[in-house]
Amino acid sequence: MSAEILCIGTELLLGNITNGNARWLADQLAALGIPHHRQSVVGDNRERLMAAVRETAGRCRVLITTGGLGPTPDDLTTATLAAAFETPLVEHPEIWAEIQARMSARGRVCSPSNRQQAFLPQGAQVLPNPTGTAPGMIWTPPAGAGIQPGFTVLTFxxxxxxxxxxxxxxxxxxxxxxxxxxxxxxxxxxxxxxxAESTLADQVADLLEQANPTVAPYAGAGEVKLRLTARATNTAEAEALLVPLEAEIRARTGAACFGADHDSLASVVLEQLRRRGETLAVAESCTGGGLGAALAAVPGASDVFLGGVIAYANAVKQALLGVPAALLESHGAVSDPVAMAMAEGARRATGATWAIAVTGIAGPGGGSAEKPVGLVHLAIAGPDGCSSEGVRFGSSRGRAWIQRLTAGEALHRLRSRLLVTHDV
Known part of the structure; x- marks a missing residue:
């Protein structure tokens, strides 16, 4: 019988925060081999929470809840669960003692609202919280009409x-x-x-139809993903099922597949350069540091990534990157000649083996018929010379989208160039 996830919090319903907990829990359930067919979100409302829990109790074996545990007035989860199954709350002295000790260690005084965290439904097992003050519980409510046998709640x-x-x-x-x-x-x-997602789907169309392992496509900001999932009696068997499938997909798609799992374009490019004993610098205009941030986010980047220049103003392009004023006047800041001069300037200033430069119009304003919003010029300078190309990302998805695509496309182009220059 399956498990369900119930996330509690009005801030989730209002969209104030992203519901990352549900995604994380779903991944953990899959890793344990526990079927999971439904997720729900309910606000900080006693009656609606009671109704959601009672409904869930009739169709699943395990309910996992997140949110609503703590000392504030809207932390209603524990008391509401007890009321939903007409079970009294019982104080756990060991929980109260732990809360007092942790609050004292932080130099804070406990309030009556802190004490409510020490009450759990009768028969509940404490689910300790090693890093916070709000414990959870593992609780099998009393059997009753409409409740699945052995129905158990885990709260977080x-x-x-x-x-x-x-x-x-x-x-x-x-x-x-x-x-x-x-x-x-x-x-x-x-x-x-x-x-494109559609092109990739066509390349693996027959594989999308198989039952085990399964293949599912996902699209994002310029990146497309294929999730391969296999089920077996043990982990080794499940992983073995994925090996020939991955090999087949890589054979069909070639260099378009740049990595797997936690790889990023930045991490892959850095590893390519590391194997070659080479270094990288960046010069950025429209991305405002986004390209450098993507590289610096990779652990160990410092042995390859030397640094970069954020050159928004033309005066900065001239002073720090050595871009000639004549190029800016004759071609404009958003052009191949200027992008190339920026890349060569970054390489010269840092002594890096390779340099990437980006300059463009991220919008929403500043575009023209000749140079519309979404036009970006990407340049790569290296031991074999410098080249640049303009790319039109369009303006429909906004400034942040253009900036993300620019950083990703720049890294993709360097990766591709390294592949044809005898990567080892």
């Missing part, structure tokens, strides 16, 4: 770091022991750039 706070620590320390071992798994799942995410 909404703070991701606390939830994840509690999951690994207590919840995952409990779920494994409960015997809920229907096999074990293994997955692999293949990442692509420079190919």
């Amino acid at each position: 706070p909404g703070v991701p770091s606390e939830m994840e620590a509690m999951w690994h320390a207590t919840a995952a071992p409990w779920l494994r022991a409960a015997g809920l798994a229907e096999g074990v799942f293994a997955s692999r995410m293949l990442r692509f750039w420079g190919v």
